[in-house]
Amino acid sequence: MNRTPNRRTLLKLAGAAGAGAALASLAGARAAFAQDKNELVIAYNVNLPSWDPTVGPSAVNPTIQGFYQSVFDMFIHQNPDLSFAPGLVTEWGWNDDRSKIFLVVRDGVTWHDGSPFTAEDVAWSLERAGKAETGNPIQFVWSKVGNFKVDGNRVEADVLAFEPTIFKWMSFLTGYVLPKAYYEKVGAEGFEAKPIGTGPYMVEKYERNAFVQLKANPNYWGGKPDFETVTIKFVTDAASRVAEVESGNADVTLEIPYEEYDRLVGGGLKGNCETISDIAMIFLNDIDPMLDKNVRLAAHHSIDKQLLVDRLLRGYGVPISTLETPEYTAYDPGIKVAYDAELAAKLLADSGFSADKPVKFKIQTTRGFKPKDYEMIQAIVGMWRKVGIEAEIEVYEIAQHYELRAADKLAPAAFYNWGNSVGDPTTSTGFAMFGPSPHSVWDGQDLIDKIGPLWGEPDETKRIDGWKAVDKYIADEGLVIPLLQYAQPIVHRDGITVTPHKSGALLPHLIKRA
Amino acid sequence: MLVLRSLIARLVTTAVTLFGVAVIVFVVIRVVPGNPIAMMLPPGATEADIERLKTLYGLDKSIAEQFAIWLAAVLHGDFGTSISTRQPVLSLVLNRLPATLELSILALLIAVALGLALAVLGTRFRDRKTEAGVDIVNGIGLSVPDFLWGLLLILLFGVLWPVFSISGRVSPRLELPFVSQFYLFESLLRLRFDLTRDLLGHMIMPALALALPLAAIIAQVLKQSLKETVNLDYAVLARTKGYKETRVILAEALPNAVLPTLTLVGVQFTFLIGGTVIIERLFSYEGLGNMAIDAVINRDLPLIQGIVILFAVIFTVVNLAVDMSYALLNPKLRHA
Numbered sequence: 001m002n003r004t005p006n007r008r009t010l011l012k013l014a015g016a017a018g019a020g021a022a023l024a025s026l027a028g029a030r031a032a033f034a035q036d037k038n039e040l041v042i043a044y045n046v047n048l049p050s051w052d053p054t055v056g057p058s059a060v061n062p063t064i065q066g067f068y069q070s071v072f073d074m075f076i077h078q079n080p081d082l083s084f085a086p087g088l089v090t091e092w093g094w095n096d097d098r099s100k101i102f103l104v105v106r107d108g109v110t111w112h113d114g115s116p117f118t119a120e121d122v123a124w125s126l127e128r129a130g131k132a133e134t135g136n137p138i139q140f141v142w143s144k145v146g147n148f149k150v151d152g153n154r155v156e157a158d159v160l161a162f163e164p165t166i167f168k169w170m171s172f173l174t175g176y177v178l179p180k181a182y183y184e185k186v187g188a189e190g191f192e193a194k195p196i197g198t199g200p201y202m203v204e205k206y207e208r209n210a211f212v213q214l215k216a217n218p219n220y221w222g223g224k225p226d227f228e229t230v231t232i233k234f235v236t237d238a239a240s241r242v243a244e245v246e247s248g249n250a251d252v253t254l255e256i257p258y259e260e261y262d263r264l265v266g267g268g269l270k271g272n273c274e275t276i277s278d279i280a281m282i283f284l285n286d287i288d289p290m291l292d293k294n295v296r297l298a299a300h301h302s303i304d305k306q307l308l309v310d311r312l313l314r315g316y317g318v319p320i321s322t323l324e325t326p327e328y329t330a331y332d333p334g335i336k337v338a339y340d341a342e343l344a345a346k347l348l349a350d351s352g353f354s355a356d357k358p359v360k361f362k363i364q365t366t367r368g369f370k371p372k373d374y375e376m377i378q379a380i381v382g383m384w385r386k387v388g389i390e391a392e393i394e395v396y397e398i399a400q401h402y403e404l405r406a407a408d409k410l411a412p413a414a415f416y417n418w419g420n421s422v423g424d425p426t427t428s429t430g431f432a433m434f435g436p437s438p439h440s441v442w443d444g445q446d447l448i449d450k451i452g453p454l455w456g457e458p459d460e461t462k463r464i465d466g467w468k469a470v471d472k473y474i475a476d477e478g479l480v481i482p483l484l485q486y487a488q489p490i491v492h493r494d495g496i497t498v499t500p501h502k503s504g505a506l507l508p509h510l511i512k513r514a
Numbered sequence: 515m516l517v518l519r520s521l522i523a524r525l526v527t528t529a530v531t532l533f534g535v536a537v538i539v540f541v542v543i544r545v546v547p548g549n550p551i552a553m554m555l556p557p558g559a560t561e562a563d564i565e566r567l568k569t570l571y572g573l574d575k576s577i578a579e580q581f582a583i584w585l586a587a588v589l590h591g592d593f594g595t596s597i598s599t600r601q602p603v604l605s606l607v608l609n610r611l612p613a614t615l616e617l618s619i620l621a622l623l624i625a626v627a628l629g630l631a632l633a634v635l636g637t638r639f640r641d642r643k644t645e646a647g648v649d650i651v652n653g654i655g656l657s658v659p660d661f662l663w664g665l666l667l668i669l670l671f672g673v674l675w676p677v678f679s680i681s682g683r684v685s686p687r688l689e690l691p692f693v694s695q696f697y698l699f700e701s702l703l704r705l706r707f708d709l710t711r712d713l714l715g716h717m718i719m720p721a722l723a724l725a726l727p728l729a730a731i732i733a734q735v736l737k738q739s740l741k742e743t744v745n746l747d748y749a750v751l752a753r754t755k756g757y758k759e760t761r762v763i764l765a766e767a768l769p770n771a772v773l774p775t776l777t778l779v780g781v782q783f784t785f786l787i788g789g790t791v792i793i794e795r796l797f798s799y800e801g802l803g804n805m806a807i808d809a810v811i812n813r814d815l816p817l818i819q820g821i822v823i824l825f826a827v828i829f830t831v832v833n834l835a836v837d838m839s840y841a842l843l844n845p846k847l848r849h850a
Contacts, residue, residue: 043681047808049598057550057598057812135570140563192600208599209610209808210800211686231686235798236807240681243668247676399813402552406564438564 040227040496040511043235043250047209051195052188054128054174055135062278062419065173066505067232070214071112072197073177075103075122075170080501080510082277082327082423084168088177088198088221089122092167094159098458101145101166103155109221111179112196112203123148123155124180138174141166162456164463168422200225200509210234214508225509232508245269245491252492254506258314258371261489271491273316276504277421278488279325280370281432282363282380282481283405283414285441289359290412294347295389296478299413300337302344302387303380305484312372312379316487322471323418323428325485327502330425330467335475341387348388358390364404365415367395371486377415406438414441417486421503425467426455433474442479521838528830535826536588536819540581543818549573550597550813571597584819593823594816598808603820607802611824612695613683614794614801618787620698620717621724625786626779628725629732636733637740637763648733655730660789664723664796671719679716681798688712720797724789728782735778739771746770773840780836784829 046063053059053068077087091104109117128134129142136142144166147158169175177198183191195203200222201214214230233250235241242260244250246269256264258273265271284290284299305319324331345354353359363381367374374395381391394411396404404410420428434451435443450470457463474480490506492498499510551567568574572583587594593603636648658666672680684690684697688709692700698717701709743749744767752766753759791803798804802821809817 039687049596049808049812050600052600056600132566135567137563137567139566140560188600205686207683207686207800208606209804210682210684210798213686233681233686233798235681236804237796237798239665240668240796240798243672243680247673247680249672249676249680396547399549399552399811400547403547403549406552436560438561 038227039229039231040252040508041250042230042232042506042508042511043241043244043253044232044506045236045238045241045253045255047234047236048206048212049208051192051203051206052178053176054125054178056137059174060137062173062421062504065421065503066501066507067212068176069199069505070201070230070508071195071199071203073199074172074175075125075177076167076175078171078421078503080499082421082502084171088117089170092170098162099159101157101159105153105155106221107153109198110219111182111198112217113179113182115179115181117177117179117198119150119153119155121177121180123150123157125177126155126157128178129174136174138169138172141169142174162458164455164457164460165422165424165426168424168427172422172427201230204229220509222509226512227508230508245493248493251496252490252498252506252511254488254490256489256491258316258489261316261491262314264491268494269491270494270496271489272498272500273487273489274500275318275325275485275502276488276500277325277327277423277502278370278417278419278486278504279320279323279428280373280376280415280417280483280486281323282483283410283416283432283441284478284480285408285410285412285414286443287412289361292351292359293478294351295353295359298344298347298387299384299389300344300478300481301340301347302383302389303481303483304339304341304383306339308376308379309484312375313484313487316489318485318487320482320485322475323432323480323482324425324471325420325423328420328423328425328428330429330464330471332468332471335468335472337475337478341383344387353388355386355388358385358388360390360392361413362394362411363391363413363415364394364396364401364411366398366401369398370417373415373417376483405441408441408443410441413481419504421505425464425471429467429471429474430454433470433480444479447473447479520841521834524834524837528834531830532823532826536585536823537581539819539822540584541577543813543815544577544580550815584816593820596809596814596817598812598814598817603816606805606817607820607824609695610800610802610805613697613799614787614790614803616696616698617717617721617790617794617799617801618724618783621721621728621786622779622783624721624725625728625732628729629736629775632729632733633736633740634760634763634768636737637744637767638760640741645737648737652730652734655726656734658727660723660727661792661796663726664720664793667719667723668796678719680719681716683713683716683800684709685712685716716797716799720790720793720799723793723796724786728779728786731782732775732779736771736775739774740767743767743771777836777840780832780840784832787825787828787832 048064048067049058050056053072058064073088075089076092077085079085088106088109089103090106094101103122105119105122111117126142127148129136130139130146132139141163144161144163145157146160149156179196182196200217200220202217204215205213211231211233216225216228218224235244238256241253242256245253246264261271261273284296289295309315309317309319321337322335348354348359363377365374365377377393381393384391401416418428418432430451431437431439433442433447434440435448450473454463454466457466488500488504490498490500495514497512497514501507551564551573572580584594596603596606599606632648632651636645639645668680671678694700698713701713740763744763749762749766752762790801791806794801794803795807806821809821
């Protein structure tokens with residue numbers, strides 16, 4: 001039989017070969033740019049919109065702080081367990097009558113352009129942060145000190161209004177030291193185009209909405225980082241992040257569904273899923289029917305938080321009874337609001353409600369903003385139904401939540417997550433529950449009177465004890481429903497170690513070769 | 515002359531349409547709950563802080579006043595400054611537009627090629643099992659949405675057989691010599707095929723995800739047109755002259771059957787560009803769609819306005835181009 005190929009067969013073969021070659025060529029492109037050993041590739045869950053860590057919405061976005069802390073240093077360093085440590089500022093404190101603060105600045109530090117870091121930079125950064133026209137969202141804190149004086153490596157400033165947490169803010173949102181001379185030379189636009197800091201990594205390349213490439217700072221005061229190059233890809237879709245790390249395109253990723261975390265870690269990748277400072281909670285607004293203490297307490301006692309953690313979050317998370325987690329300074333393990341469905345039913349019965357004649361209200365929640373947020377509220381509504389609470393779920397966007405909360409127009413119950421990476425009670429219980437704050441929706445005068453004196457309390461022990469008493473009062477009165485402390489899933493390839501930070505920021509310089 | 519008059523009329527309509535879009539977008543994003551100031555309030559902010567931030571971003575004025583200020587600035591080429599990035603909106607959107615256009619055009623080319631191949635195949639082997647196979651493929655292509663194709667492609671060619679890049683537009687470690695944002699186009703012009711290869715390695719999956727549903731639509735409509743055309747007199751005559759069936763379809767039937775498909779492609783192309791919003795997000799592709807989602811999440815009002823206006827311009831220009839090309843290709847309209 002003659003098997004000599006005819007013209008048509010040859011054309012088909014040529015076509016197939018061409019397609020194969022094209023595919024192989026594109027595949028080769030991928031292989032050719034696979035990461036080398038000295039490069040760390042991170043698939044990050046958020047975009048970085050802007051580089052100035054002290055201005056605009058990005059400055060108060062906790063998830064973005066990991067980028068900033070790679071390039072810039074904060075005034076005061078914060079360890080992964082949220083404790084404070086000497087950083088660019090090595091000593092800090094008040095004078096005896098608390099009318100002044102002082103900061104001692106580290107010697108021998110250089111900016112990424114090689115110029116020396118000085119106390120002038122610290123004073124200028126603080127002064128700039130306190131000016132309203134710069135657009136620093138935390139200006140209300142920084143403006144409480146002024147009249148800066150620099151003497152060698154020591155900075156002194158007058159206390160214009162006493163703020164007991166000012167040094168904690170120096171490790172928190174917008175608490176970054178920026179280069180005075182460089183910023184004044186290049187301006188805001190120039191700084192955005194080529195930012196420099198004193199941090200462990202220098203910005204090498206930045207493509208908005210795509211990636212940032214960082215290069216190790218050889219002169220970093222804390223020691224040169226392990227990886228010479230770090231590429232952080234902005235992969236905002238969770239499924240794509242899973243694919244990135246599973247395919248080996250990325251070495252590390254975070255914030256993926258817990259189911260995927262278990263699957264990937266069970267399938268050969270490494271990971272950790274430890275608690276961070278973020279909590280899930282339900283705001284209660286002081287409108288009908290939440291004006292009834294029995295209803296509030298019943299709503300709290302009827303929620304089996306451990307069941308939510310076990311069933312919905314696959315065991316990753318810790319139930320909480322107050323807005324303080326164990327890492328926070330005002331955490332009091334003695335305050336417990338136990339799961340007790342019988343007690344909840346009894347409390348409701350005292351107010352004339354039952355499963356047959358339920359109390360009705362609306363609960364608002366996000367859907368997909370935090371892990372299993374909507375599912376959690378569905379489960380809670382189911383638990384409530386059993387004791388005599390009929391809640392209607394309304395889904396809203398997180399932007400709507402912010403606006404409704406600021407306008408004090410939240411529904412009687414509203415799910416939210418609260419982050420507090422400095423662990424101070426003012427930035428958890430304080431701002432969430434103090435009536436005049438735009439973040440609080442509970443306006444009861446009794447609580448305002450209890451919290452009010454604590455804002456300016458100079459005695460630290462008395463201040464923390466005061467906040468513990470406030471937390472106890474809130475739990476007894478059922479003014480809010482704290483649910484659980486979140487755990488953050490981080491997955492990485494074998495051969496590296498990742499030290500998680502309790503703030504939830506994934507910091508490249510805490511990732512090392514195993 | 516008729517075409518020119520028609521063009522002028524369309525340009526006037528386009529200007530009115532864009533103004534309408536601008537008004538609607540401007541009002542709607544300010545009326546719906548969720549404003550940018552509430553998004554950036556830190557713990558401890560006071561009413562005074564809220565007012566200060568409102569003034570800083572010009573949100574303390576009435577919507578009508580804000581619109582008048584914005585429109586006056588736009589007429590001078592200033593679309594404002596993005597709240598989240600603090601960059602000029604115009605340069606932000608114009609920098610991202612080429613990435614989206616390149617992706618959309620590549621997707622369109624793939625869709626047309628696939629759709630054409632399927633339609634010709636189905637017509638060539640009409641009323642046989644091959645046509646039934648083509649119909650099944652079309653049905654699958656139509657019923658699976660683009661984002662699901664995207665996930666499927668990531669699983670197949672990103673994880674199980676990892677031949678393509680899952681995210682981004684280009685490998686971060688490459689040094690790009692480009693002077694424009696049209697990376698793919700410029701890499702071809704500069705004969706930098708190494709960069710072309712890398713760019714295509716990033717674009718092929720999102721482009722395919724966008725293309726597959728459109729390919730199915732094109733195949734379905736074109737096959738129907740071809741099946742009608744191959745029975746017309748001139749096609750029968752061509753067969754009588756001894757032309758092979760494939761030649762009859764390609765040379766005789768296709769030029770006449772393609773007209774309704776062209777209109778359809780034009781309309782569907784605008785939908786395809788709209789589809790980039792989800793697909794770009796899924797593949798972390800640095801285009802306009804990806805930026806649009808961030809803008810909405812951050813309630814970046816000036817950026818949302820800029821992106822929507824640009825999308826509106828693209829849609830109207832594409833529609834205009836389709837109408838004009840239809841008029842030029844259709845002898846009845848050309849000589850009317």
